Amino acid sequence: MAFTDATRRGLLRAGASLPLSAALIRESRAQAGGTLTVALPTTPTSCDPVNPPDHDWMIVTQNIFENLVEYDIDGVLRPQLAKALPTVSEDGLTYAFELHEGIKFHNGQPLTSEDVKYSFEWMLDPANKAARGPTFNRLSHVEVDSPTKLRVILKEPFSPWLTMLTKFMGIWPKGSREQYGPDHFRRHPTGVGTGPGLFEEWKPNDYISFRRNPNYWQPGKPAWERLIIKQVPEDTSRVAYLLSSQADIISVPPPRDYARLKTRRGIQGNARATLGGWSFIALNNARPPFDDVNFRRAIAHAIDRKTINERIYHGMVETTAVPAPRSSWWFNPAADAVLDYNLDKARDYLKKSKYPNGASFELACASVPYLLDSRDAAIFLQSELAKIGVEVKIRLAEQSVLSPMLSRGELDALVANFMSPGDPTYMIMVYLTAGQFMSKSSSFTDARLDELMKLAFRENEQEPMKPHLHEMQMLLAEKSPFIWLGFFSAANLWRDRVKNFKVSTGQTVMVRDVSLG
Template sequence: MSIDRTRRRILHAGAAGIAGFSLPFAFGTRAFAADGGVLTVAIPSNPQTLDPLNQPNHDVMAINQLIFENLVGVDTRGQRVPQLARAWAISPDKLTYTFDLQRGVTFQNGQPLTSADVKYSFDYVLNPANKAFRRPFWTVIDSVSAPDPATVVIRLKRPYRPLLDYMSKYMGIFPAGSREQHPADFFRQAPVGVGTGPGIFVQSRANDFVELRRNPNYWGKGLPHWERVVFRIIPEESSRLASLMATQTQIISAPPAQLFPQIRHSPGIVGDSRPSPTSPLMMCVNTRKAPFDDLAFRRAVSLVMDRAKISRDLCYGAVKASSMPFAADSPWFDTASAARADFNLDAARAALKASKYASGASFDLLYVQPAYLIDTSSTALFVQAQLASLGVKVNLRPLDFGQMISQAMVGNHQAVLTGFIAPPEPTYLLNALFRPTESLWKATGYTNAAFVQLIDDSYAADDSASLKSVLVKLQRIIARDCPAIWIGALEVQDLWRSEVRNFEVNTGFSLALGQVALSAA
């Protein structure tokens, strides 16, 4: 289907929806009128949980982060900002972090926040008996203490540079004793009153919506500006766009990339994009399964990948071509390593000839449908065609995101084409994919003790030059071993109605809604 025909189809869908513009849209037994007090947004994924300690989904983090808060936040540009801690200090040996808490903060149930709640929250996630999905981020912590009600001290076993960056997404602070006071599904399904954030959970319906209301006692002065926020679950990107154009939603994430440049300038619509230099489109290849158990074969796959064409013609600029884990304009990017892994058809043929699969190979390539972050269906077809030119057969297997990630996490795949979201920290995904104790390691099965040691070395780096030196060494190993195939760095793209105020595209992909306001129609 051509771009023009697709655009006409979506514009028609939007126009059809406008026929009922004066009516409220309804979910179940509750109606939500499109008025100035209700902010309505569309996200692609259905929440499996609302518990921040177990949240695997970056779309749904937009909900979590309105309910729960952390000691430190990260703003839409990826910079650290105070949150429940108004200030912090790091000891010279980088092993002790002292946090000074905000004053006058209460949980949504009216209970004052104290350092005892912070200690309780970290102790809970660190307890292996609680099986928190995000526990691996925090096992470097040796102890958490609360010397007085407004002070928290975290002591580490070793230096850990990403500690503050990870607090923004992979942790939440909740009242002491709350996990024992509520049934097991409380935090997962209906965490009412146990956060400090601007949004209080009201209700949800699977595959439909999640509703929050304004926290009237929120410690952030004058916030939030909305009375309610409703997250509509709309998996299809064309349907999300149609809902925006029909004014049924006011903000949407992950619009169709091929239409984004035109639609962002449509009457009543605003759009913007922001690079996410550590969030890649990539192929996770299972190095423990044929044919990716052969280094030369993996190298052939990397070298046959025409990333510039994929970025330009198939992803419409929503992916910036890169054969390394970082965007090409990132300060961490190593040009020499990228050149070794980048598109070179003659070198790809030579690598395949040197592999044990020179006489032919085939594999299944899983990719996500409906689209998650970006539509990869055209890229999957292109990869299939490129490898066919080498005599390699690729069997395409579309799955929804939940099915795909569950297969990858247990290693029940040969190759997966997908986008991954990472915080603005360069080793997050490298650690997750290549450290054998991490949750995504089975997606690659790659084992290299020297590689893991370099990640640990990066945690102790205390300036940009020493960090870059370690990252260059990591990229040299990636260029040599091809433990995964990077295609490019994702660009975050969002669209919103012109009546939306104070909205900024978030480099971390999750919609940032705490500051958003709606002007009168």
């Protein structure tokens, strides 16, 4: 489960001679300098934006589908298909948008307000079983005022929905879901997006490829002729692809090697703090031993977060014990202090619990790195908790296997790194409140937390929202339904020939503006 430096060096040497796939060879000959290749870990599961794959693979959905608004690489919300950010009614229930004119879907059909209405209402219909549908269940419907003007109507105030829209939604042509069926959107979504990439091919366990959209509505973009998203699970293999010029950009560089690699000749790299990158341990509060709050508090006090983040994640995680980055405007230092690393407190809480003599549980962990490699962290946690008499059994499986199990409530615990849109309430809402697509992962509900959520949803400004978020963090520190280790940074490495690429603070790898030198 842990890799030695010698093993890593050996694999790097072997990986450097990996052959190019047939597709890459063909394209390098046909489009010299025109193909951008991005290597990602894990396994894609869908091209459908409302049933999206994991965070990294959202590069696929976001090159096909677009939204009314988007986040830029600095995490600033800005208009996309809409001309401007919406006008919001005084009661916070109506959001008015005006679309750009002249935008066309990949099939040549013009984008209109009717397409937006159809897309939203299809996603909101429970009969369609959109995985992210519950995220938007406070939205009611869309009213069309003209081919370019529309209003989104909410059932109750819900200010974060715009930020969530940027990651878990897209706009497709009216009637296309019935016309093409679910497999079209999932496996070969040709003709149904407005984005910079035209879907070309999905070769399982290898790559997904795109051609440049010659009629893209943003002039001069994209600059690449072809985009290949390679599936390269192993850290060492991704690095080898980069060093041997078989990949132009890689995601999830190994933290222990990142600082050295980014200064290597011909290579560039950068890392940026994220507002939505949870590094945490998900606990199923319905399963023993996590059905006892004192046991959960014992675990929370027994974990040396600083050592994990400095020595295992090599500074790529900003330490915090609550669901807020220390650098964020909503961080509550008082709540963070409640869960200090203290083995005496851990033992005291254990004695107060239903399991005073310790307990055993299974800790799941992704076998292939997802955003960061958690395997060494799992081994460290196993050692740490043994100090207070708690036995941890580590279970390794692919992220594509663990995520559905987590959503169904089938895991005791999972040490993981997950990315949200960067809104302070999103992850708390989907994991720790009832009726969301990840609610069963925690089996945790709390009436006061629900009330605080509603109060926060009414606010569009930081200062009036902050006291509600601070109280949420204190409540979660005291009840410890999950255990937070910190917030991870987004990091990438890329070759010198890649121009205009920047690491995104809140989204996946963004390549719409990238050109090749």
